[in-house]
Amino acid sequence: METLVCTTPGHFAYQQAEKPELTPGHTLIKIKRIGICGTDLHAFEGTQPFFNYPRILGHELAGEIVALDDAPGFEVGEAVTFVPYFNCGKCVACRAGKPNCCTSIKVSGVHIDGGMAEYISVPSYSLVHGDGLSFDELALVEPLAIGAHGVRRAGVQPGDVVLVVGAGPIGLGTMEFARIAGATVIALDINDSRLAFCRDRIRVDHTINALTENVTERLSELTNGDMPTVVMDATGSLRAINAGFTYLAHGGRYVLIGLQKGEINFSHPEFHKREATLMSSRNATRQDFEHVISSMKNGLVEPTTYITHRVQFDEVMDQFESWLDPQNGVIKAMVAIN
Known part of the structure; x- marks a missing residue:
């Protein structure tokens, strides 16, 4: 063969x-x-x-x-x-x-x-x-299951505001399943065409271009000063991952789906005062695969x-x-x- x-x-x-x-x-x-x-x-x-x-x-x-x-x-x-x-x-x-x-x-x-x-x-x-x-x-079940698993790890539920950093395939799937879970979804990327895809094709509520907008100010605007309750990185970019800590609401959850080789750096006092939760999300489980297939069959994706x-x-x-x-x-x- x-x-x-x-x-x-x-x-x-x-x-x-x-x-x-x-x-x-x-x-x-x-x-x-x-x-x-x-x-x-x-x-x-x-x-x-x-x-x-x-x-x-x-x-x-x-x-x-x-x-x-x-x-x-x-x-x-x-x-x-x-x-x-x-x-x-x-x-x-x-x-x-x-x-x-x-x-x-x-x-x-x-x-x-x-x-x-x-x-x-x-x-x-x-x-x-x-x-x-x-x-x-x-x-396409497997890549969508990666995002579905991350959303499940974060315990996303109605009322959450979820910021997904990175509008590649994994980020897009993460946005889809955060939306299915009932959250308000914000997409952050530096590529206008991908952000347009988020708005036009997968019904994301808001998009932000990190190259042309002040991300912190825009997030504060969109959340009435609360900031996102869940931040999910799907870039694997060290710079993006480190920046993500500053976007969290107090009491928020930060989930790292993306992977890179370097070391994460963040302010302990800023993280501590938020009583924030940091977690990784690796691969997916059969439960996530079945959730994706069900969502496909029901027209949600x-x-x-x-x-x-x-x-x-x-x-x-x-x-x-x-x-x-x-x-x-x-x-x-x-x-x-x-």
């Missing part, structure tokens, strides 16, 4: 590999769609902190079951996605119902080879029913609006670097394999 390997930062190569064989407790999937996410882009740039090369990228995946073992309720030929964070089931996090932050987690396309290939073998416990969704929609670029698998190597350029207007690139 053909695979696409990120050999070193900035370089891809198509390589032939043996089609995986069915092994006990696993399911073999023929890949149909691959969504390109920030993790893939950062791996290509060499800025992803949990990464080794060479690696087959790809964890926003949809496909068709071709063989299976120990997968009750699933059938050959069924359209599926899967939870791509493979966990041990035994560590302190797994025992606490948090397999998304397992101490020995193996994320498809990050710690182990992913789905930029014609076939992939996954643990059968990770399978998620397609439930009538298209392959395009199924490939229109996932295919995210897809701005489409390519065939044999075009990825030539196109990939262009998706790093904000001028190209990429929200979500979707790869099809026949």
Whole structure:
């Protein structure tokens, strides 16, 4: 089978590999769609902190079951996605119902080879029913689940004012699920076209451009001086993360979905006097995947609006670097394999 390997930062190569064989407790999937996410882009740039090369990228995946073992309720030929964070089931996090932050987690396309290939073998416990969704929609469940998990971590509820920093795909999904939870949502970014997407396509209440507006003054204006009760970073930018501490309401919650390699710096007195809560949000759980699928089926989310670029698998190597350029207007690139 053909695979696409990120050999070193900035370089891809198509390589032939043996089609995986069915092994006990696993399911073999023929890949149909691959969504390109920030993790893939950062791996290509060499800025992803949990990464080794060479690696087959790809964890926003949809496909068709071709063989299976120990997968009750699933059938050959069924359209599926899967939870791509493979966990041990035994560590302190797994025992606490948090397999998304397992101490020995193996994320498809990050710690182990992913789905930029014609076939992939996954643990059968990770399978998620397609439930009538298209392959395009199924490939978008995982990135939307990241935002849904962050919103659940923050305990967002009606009456909250949620500031989401970063209007990339993960930030957009976070905004969607904060809106679904009943919050007033504010989007903060430096890209006018992405902010327009927030207003026009996903019904965000307010947008702020950090390059052209005074963020603190505008937030105070929009919240009658209270400031946002929840701030969620989806940038992975150290500068943006550090600035986010200053935007919090007293008693507020700050959730870091974005990831970067550096050290966070903030004023302890300012944080302390707010009795603020700081938390990270890593990956997602089956509960989040099911919430996303239900939201799609009930028309609360229109996932295919995210897809701005489409390519065939044999075009990825030539196109990939262009998706790093904000001028190209990429929200979500979707790869099809026949």
